[in-house]
Amino acid sequence: MHAASATVATRILGLDPGLRITGFGLIDTLGSQLRYVASGCIRTQDGELPGRLKTLLDGVREVITTWRPDVVAVEKVFVNVNPQSTLLLGQARGAVICGAVSCELEVHEYTALQVKQSVVGYGKAAKEQVQHMVQRLLTLDASPSADAADALACAICHAHGSRGLGALPGVGTRRRAGRVLA
DSSP states (O other): OOGGGOOOOEEEEEEEOOSSEEEEEEEEEETTEEEEEEEEEEEOOSSOHHHHHHHHHHHHHHHHHHHOOSEEEEEOOOOOSSHHHHHHHHHHHHHHHHHHHTTTOOEEEEOHHHHHHHHTSOTTOOHHHHHHHHHHHTTOSSOOOHHHHHHHHHHHHHHHHHTTTTOOTTTTOEEETTEEEO
8 A cells, every 4th residue: 555545544532411421422534434433321320410520521531541532522512491401511511521631632512503414414403313314324223322323423523524524614713722612
């Protein structure tokens, strides 16, 4: 194989933060091809918030240590009707991002609208549509769980945005402390 024709795959870890369940999904990209690597969920037990956040932080670090991604894509928080839920989700998201940044990985952030637009072609797609398209795009035998599918969709969104397909507005325009802000 000639050095000029050798292409290196990029491993992307997608994360869908949640205080009870944080979905994770890993894909490899090689040119325009996407390949499924792994997916699952990090679950926290009921209890005090600090312990649950530590579970998320440790869980993300374990996924990173096990699968060695090159980059991380995280879904941004949306504002709920319930401010308390929004605050808790933001704290879970912070723990997840800290887990990635503490492993020296660059973190890219995408809104749910950007993720759905990139994967389904419609920014207000239902969860079932996202699951179905993730299954098709990654040629999986079955649909992943909703949380894992959202994480895989986030990784796919980053793959599409980082190679210029369906360019996402604002991707990679600002950086702060190792994080790329959309």
